[in-house]
Amino acid sequence: MTRTDVAVTGLGLLTPAGVGVAATWERVCAGLPTAAPDPELADVPVPFSCRVPAFDPRAVIGPQVWRMDRFVHLAIAAALEAVADARLGPGAWDGARVGVVVGVGSDSKETCLRSGERFLNHDYEGVSPLTVPRGTVNAAAGEIGIALQALGPSLVVSTACASGATALGVARDLLLARRCDVVLAGGAEAPCHPFNSVCFSRMGALSTRVHDPAGASRPFDADRDGFVLAEGAGILVMERPEDARARRAPVHALLAGYGASTDGHHYAAAHPKGAGVERACDAALADAGIGYADVDHINAHGTSTPMNDRIEGETLHRLFGGHPPAVTSTKGVTGHTLGAAGAIEAALSVLTLQDQVIPPTANLDRLDPRIELDVVAKVPRPARLDVVASNSFGFGGHNAVLIMRRA
Structure with a gap:
């Protein structure tokens, strides 16, 4: 262990492979693809994606889900699992010393496009007053802070498909600079929307293996032809190793x-x-x-x-x-x-x-x-x-x- 190591004491995952760390890890180790036809994408050229299965945000988060878009639902659910895994939470920490750093690649299309359509039709009264707070990328970090009373620095970083990894690097820097004692860090994205699918398709970035969606995501294979759009979230709880040892917390890795x-x-x-x-x-x-x-x-x-x-x-x-x-x-x-x-x-x-x-x-x-x-x-x-x-x-x-x- 070196002075630059930080301890990972909690993990939370919602992925197309499963809800929760255990379900995700089991399917990833089995090597079972998750891409499948997506009813919401039925009318666009690439009608399949990878979605988180059987996730009911209201059951996990509560009735306040109405004010959040799906990428925020995923982020909060992953954070709740990670914090429980780390044996932490509002009753076990000084919230002012707990930071949140979430990587999000793009703003949510869920609310923004719905309101945008009404705006273009001059239905100004139909534009939701929640368009900005629901759709902007910072909603993921802000809502985690509210849900878990994490009251320290709260950031969203956006470096496209590197966002989640960048968030973990920034979180590590906050811990090593001693600006926080605990940081909840990771990434969340819910891009399986017809607009996103069409945009990536027009770039030539998506697989067009419509006849075999399950076989479409094939990294390093000679017959690969593009990626498959997917949603998910991963949150890690990180602390300085000495702090984890002091509270006798299990450390997953450094x-x-x-x-x-x-x-x-x-x-x-x-x-x-x-x-x-x-x-x-x-x-x-x-x-x-x-x-x-x-x-x-x-x-x-x-x-x-x-x-x-x-x-x-x-x-x-x-x-x-x-x-x-x-x-x-x-x-x-x-x-x-x-x-x-x-x-x-x-x-x-x-x-x-x-x-x-x-x-x-x-x-x-x-x-x-x-x-x-x-x-x-x-x-x-x-x-x-x-x-x-x-x-x-x-x-x-x-x-x-x-x-x-x-x-």
Whole structure:
């Protein structure tokens, strides 16, 4: 343990793989894809997505759900599970020393588009007075603060698909700077809306495997053709290790390093040589005080898009001297939860360390020959794991790499 480690003492997950950490981990380890036809997307070119199954926000949060959009429902439910797992809560902490940092990739379309339609039809009285507080990205952090009386710094960060990982890095900085004693950090996104589907489809980013939705998210596979839109949330409770020890809290893992960079190359495409990814990896490892040879496993960004998977694969092969450790992308199961992905995958990396098993990459039938990686596929792989790197990259050239260490 080093002076830069922070302890992960609580986990909360709502993903297409299941409601809660246990359900999500079981399906991710089984490698069972979740993409399926989506009735709400029936009229758009890509009519399938990955949704959180059987989630009733009113049963979890209470009647106040009326004032929140779905991404906030997911964020609060994940936070409640994480806090319970950490054996914390309003009665067990000084709220003024508890921070919240949530990564959200984009504002909610749920309320904004409904009000926008009424505005365009000049139905000004029909525009909801809750349009702004429900739809803006800060609602996720603000509502968690209200629900759990977390009264310290409350932030939302938005670095596209790197948002969840960026949030964890910022939370770690708050703890190391001693501005907070506990931080609830992660990401939330509910993008399975026809508007989002059409927009990503027009970019050519989504899989069009309409004949086989379950097989559509296939990271690193030679036949991949795009990502699958998904919703979800992941929240981690983090503390300084000495504080966790003082209250005898179980520590799932340690967040030991964080590196971030910007490609400075293109508004949507990754740098072709992975230059920004390399800077983020270098920074994360230096922050953790380790080298490339110390990494036992990589939870890749692995979105299932043709270009990004190839660039990530080539970059990792080069950085690790031609011998990268075992790699997986859990997006084969969950789809791409955008701003929530980095946090969900950080939580899955923690579970990988805790259980000493690497979950498989779903739908990997034929590895792209240009991707020279040891990608775990078909079945989970038991392994001796002390250090895991979790990669997250986003539109605009945002890169974030987290280093998790076994507690």
